[in-house]
Amino acid sequence: MSTRTGQCMCGAVRFTITDCPDSFGVCNCEMCRRWTGSSFLGMTVPVSNVSFSGEAQIATLQSSDWAERAWCKRCGSALYYHATVPPGMDAYQIAVGALDDAEGLVFASELFTDCRIPGVEYAGTRHGLTRAEVFAKYAPEATQ
Numbered sequence: 001m002s003t004r005t006g007q008c009m010c011g012a013v014r015f016t017i018t019d020c021p022d023s024f025g026v027c028n029c030e031m032c033r034r035w036t037g038s039s040f041l042g043m044t045v046p047v048s049n050v051s052f053s054g055e056a057q058i059a060t061l062q063s064s065d066w067a068e069r070a071w072c073k074r075c076g077s078a079l080y081y082h083a084t085v086p087p088g089m090d091a092y093q094i095a096v097g098a099l100d101d102a103e104g105l106v107f108a109s110e111l112f113t114d115c116r117i118p119g120v121e122y123a124g125t126r127h128g129l130t131r132a133e134v135f136a137k138y139a140p141e142a143t144q
C-alpha cells in the first residue's frame with residue numbers, strides 16, 4: 001500500500017493519500033476543461049483516505065447536482081472533484097497534477113473521449129467513454 005503526497009501550486013494546501021491507487025484517468029468534459037484550463041487528470045480515492053493541511057485555504061463549489069470541486073483560495077490550483085451523489089459514493093478525484101510524485105501510476109481511463117481539445121492526443125490505449133456513453137451510464141435521465 002503506497003502513500004502519496006501533494007500540494008497546490010503555492011503550497012498553502014497539502015494532502016496525504018493513504019492506500020493510494022495505482023491508476024488515474026482523464027476527463028475532457030466541458031466543465032473539467034473550463035475548471036482546469038485543459039483536461040482534468042484525476043485518481044479515485046475514498047474521502048477517508050485523504051488528509052489535508054491548510055484546509056482553511058480550500059474553496060469548494062457545488063458544480064452540479066452530483067459533485068463539488070475544490071481549489072486553493074490563494075493560488076487557484078484545482079485540488080479535487082468530489083462526487084456526493086448517490087450518498088454512498090464518497091470519493092474524491094484527486095488532481096494527479098498536484099501530486100509531489102506521480103511516478104509509477106498507470107493512465108487507465110478516459111471520459112468524454114470525443115470532447116478533447118482539438119490536437120490533443122494521449123499515448124497508449126485505455127478504457128474510454130464518449131460523452132453519450134458517459135451520460136447513458138451515469139445519468140440516463142439527464143438531458144445535457
Ligand SMILES: [Zn+2]
Pocket residue numbers: 008009010011012013072073074075076077
Ligand atoms: Zn495554493
Ligand SMILES: [Zn+2]
Pocket residue numbers: 027028029030031032033040
Ligand atoms: Zn469532467
